[in-house]
Amino acid sequence: MEVSVEVSPGPDVNRAECPSRLVLEHVTSRWGVLVLAALRERSYRFSELRRHVGGVSEKMLAQTLQTLERDGFVHRAAQPVIPPRVDYSLTPMGREVAEQVWALSRWVEDKLGDVVTAREAYDAARG
Amino acid sequence: MEVSVEVSPGPDVNRAECPSRLVLEHVTSRWGVLVLAALRERSYRFSELRRHVGGVSEKMLAQTLQTLERDGFVHRAAQPVIPPRVDYSLTPMGREVAEQVWALSRWVEDKLGDVVTAREAYDAARG
DNA sequence: CAGGATCCAGTACGATACTG
DNA sequence: CAGTATCGTACTGGATCCTG
Numbered sequence: 569m570e571v572s573v574e575v576s577p578g579p580d581v582n583r584a585e586c587p588s589r590l591v592l593e594h595v596t597s598r599w600g601v602l603v604l605a606a607l608r609e610r611s612y613r614f615s616e617l618r619r620h621v622g623g624v625s626e627k628m629l630a631q632t633l634q635t636l637e638r639d640g641f642v643h644r645a646a647q648p649v650i651p652p653r654v655d656y657s658l659t660p661m662g663r664e665v666a667e668q669v670w671a672l673s674r675w676v677e678d679k680l681g682d683v684v685t686a687r688e689a690y691d692a693a694r695g
Numbered sequence: 696m697e698v699s700v701e702v703s704p705g706p707d708v709n710r711a712e713c714p715s716r717l718v719l720e721h722v723t724s725r726w727g728v729l730v731l732a733a734l735r736e737r738s739y740r741f742s743e744l745r746r747h748v749g750g751v752s753e754k755m756l757a758q759t760l761q762t763l764e765r766d767g768f769v770h771r772a773a774q775p776v777i778p779p780r781v782d783y784s785l786t787p788m789g790r791e792v793a794e795q796v797w798a799l800s801r802w803v804e805d806k807l808g809d810v811v812t813a814r815e816a817y818d819a820a821r822g
Numbered sequence: 823c824a825g826g827a828t829c830c831a832g833t834a835c836g837a838t839a840c841t842g
Numbered sequence: 843c844a845g846t847a848t849c850g851t852a853c854t855g856g857a858t859c860c861t862g
Contacts, residue, residue, distance in 0.1 A: 587807060587811075588800070588803045588804045588807050589725075589728075591803050591806075591807065591810055592723070592728065592799070592800060592803050593723075593725070595803070596719070596720075596723035596799075598716075598720070598835095601716075601719065613843085613844090614843075614844055614845075615843065615844075624836095625835070625836050625837075626836095626837095626844085626845070626846095627835075627836070627837090627845095627846085627847095628834090628835065628836075629845095630844085630845060630846080631835095637817065638813070638814050638817045638818075639810050639813060639814065640809060640810055640812070640813025640814070640816075640817075646844090650842095650843090651843045651844080652842080652843050652844050652845085653843075653844085654843085654844060654845090661806060661809060661813075664802070664806075665799075665802070665803075668798070668799050668802060669799070671795070672719070672723075672792075672795050672796070672799060673715070673719060675791070675792070675795060676715045676718050676719050676722070676792075677715045679718075679788060679791075680714060680715050680718065682767060682788060683718055683766050683767055684714075685767070686765070686766060686767025686788075687765050687766065687767070689767075690764065690765045690767075691765075725855090740823085740824090741823075741824055741825080742823065742824080751856095752855070752856050752857075753824085753825070753826095753856095753857095754825085754826090754827095754855070754856070754857085755854090755855060755856075756825095757824080757825055757826080758855090773824085777823090777862090778823045778824080779823050779824050779825090779862080780823075780824085781823085781824060781825090823862100824861100824862090825860100825861090825862095826859105826860085826861075826862105827858100827859085827860080827861100828857105828858085828859080828860100829856105829857090829858085829859105830855105830856090830857090831854105831855095831856090831857105832853105832854085832855090832856100833852100833853090833854080833855100834851105834852090834853080834854085835850105835851090835852085835853090836849105836850095836851090836852100837848105837849090837850090838847105838848090838849090839846105839847085839848085839849105840845105840846080840847075840848100841844100841845085841846075841847095842843100842844090842845090842846100
């Protein structure tokens with residue numbers, strides 16, 4: 569009679585069951601890292617940020633900023649002028665994550681030589 | 696006659712231009728984080744790890760472990776016995792990233808309340 | 823038991839065009 | 843300028859089957 573239970577068929581079972589994982593993904597996402605790193609130094613306007621990050625589409629930048637704003641990491645200051653002007657900056661909490669992510673980022677860059685070496689060893693041993 | 700060059704119109708132009716970003720993505724990936732966190736305490740066998748992480752497919756776990764091994768973060772000890780037995784553990788370098796990722800992970804968990812609050816404020820202000 | 827090979831659905835992402 | 847809407851595609855990742 570097939571009741572079709574489907575306990576947890578979805579691909580993102582695991583995403584939902586741990587909310588903090590979602591937030592972690594937001595800040596460590598492809599553009600999330602770069603945006604946080606950029607805003608670590610000073611505030612940016614949209615297009616300015618887009619140019620500074622480089623290679624990000626409008627859509628993804630907007631999406632990334634919205635997500636980070638919603639999570640409370642980024643502050644969006646829209647000025648009602650023509651032409652529109654919006655400034656993005658880090659909230660206090662945002663500054664904290666940015667530092668963490670930046671630190672991790674730097675650590676990885678430092679160790680990149682070791683990683684490459686490890687890869688060569690791995691690739692040499694196999695094919 | 697369609698030569699179909701396909702230089703690299705792909706979406707991941709930006710991935711390639713910064714090698715460290717790739718490594719960062721490996722360790723902060725969905726399963727990467729969980730695997731590193733698990734191995735932080737002790738070594739695990741494949742199925743054991745699969746059960747401990749929960750929700751990960753064989754394919755993704757194997758893929759994650761291979762990537763982390765290739766990058767030099769995970770050590771794979773295969774014993775030539777029947778049935779096969781393979782133990783996974785962290786390398787010294789792996790232990791370092793694991794700590795960093797774990798710290799970030801914990802920070803996010805701690806701040807989760809603030810994030811939720813921020814979200815509610817954001818959602819209340821809009822739709 | 824450890825994992826490779828294959829197939830396929832969902833989605834993440836980018837390019838473009840359009841709005842206030 | 844600062845986005846939103848729409849669309850097409852490439853890739854992610856899961857299920858399943860198969861091997862040593």
